[in-house]
Amino acid sequence: MKVAFTSYNPDWKEQFLTLKQELDSVLGHLDVQIEHIGSTSVEGLSAKPIIDIMIGLKSKQDLDKLPVLMKQRGYIYYEIYNEDMPYRRFFVKLDKAPEEYGFPTQITLGETVPEGLHNHDIRIANIHAIATDDENWTRHIAFRDYLRTHPLVKQAYQELKQELSQMEWKDGNHYNSGKDSFIKTEEAKAIKWFLHKNK
Numbered sequence: 001m002k003v004a005f006t007s008y009n010p011d012w013k014e015q016f017l018t019l020k021q022e023l024d025s026v027l028g029h030l031d032v033q034i035e036h037i038g039s040t041s042v043e044g045l046s047a048k049p050i051i052d053i054m055i056g057l058k059s060k061q062d063l064d065k066l067p068v069l070m071k072q073r074g075y076i077y078y079e080i081y082n083e084d085m086p087y088r089r090f091f092v093k094l095d096k097a098p099e100e101y102g103f104p105t106q107i108t109l110g111e112t113v114p115e116g117l118h119n120h121d122i123r124i125a126n127i128h129a130i131a132t133d134d135e136n137w138t139r140h141i142a143f144r145d146y147l148r149t150h151p152l153v154k155q156a157y158q159e160l161k162q163e164l165s166q167m168e169w170k171d172g173n174h175y176n177s178g179k180d181s182f183i184k185t186e187e188a189k190a191i192k193w194f195l196h197k198n199k
Helices: 011-030 060-072 135-149 151-164 172-197
Strands: 033-037 051-057 076-078 088-094 123-131
Touching (some): 060 076, 060 123
16 A cells, blocks of 8 residues: 655644544543644644544543543544553544444454555544553654654655655555654654753
């Protein structure tokens, strides 16, 4: 597969706000913090038109309160990722209810992701739930804010994404591996910058 990017779209901000409102109505009682992250959150950066959202929880103990609430609202819960990333719970929102496509609302440990779910054209949002005291929360927020305020880094990232969009990838995870070296290097700088700024 090739990864298709579109130019920055100001509508992405509105799409995030709509999704945030929905998530607030589902999870508000948990006193969550909901942030727009990833490339669609950085003005001027091209991206896959899928909104990345990070839900910040007060405690790791709250992570497992989410699946039942999210599945009831038509989000697909990727339990299979919990093994590699125990600090996170991951959900996907499609443009229709999963049942309309014949997809389950949960991909459990040991299962294979249905082939059709690799079709990013039907995906609206990726939702990452993480405790706000976890270093991965800081990492995502720092990298987003760093790209927003460092135009040269944003430009270098844009050029890398354009280069990667010309290549063939097995799936989204394989494509992400192509960005890994750049992101790890820039994230390390971003975290130092972010922590210093917020002393």
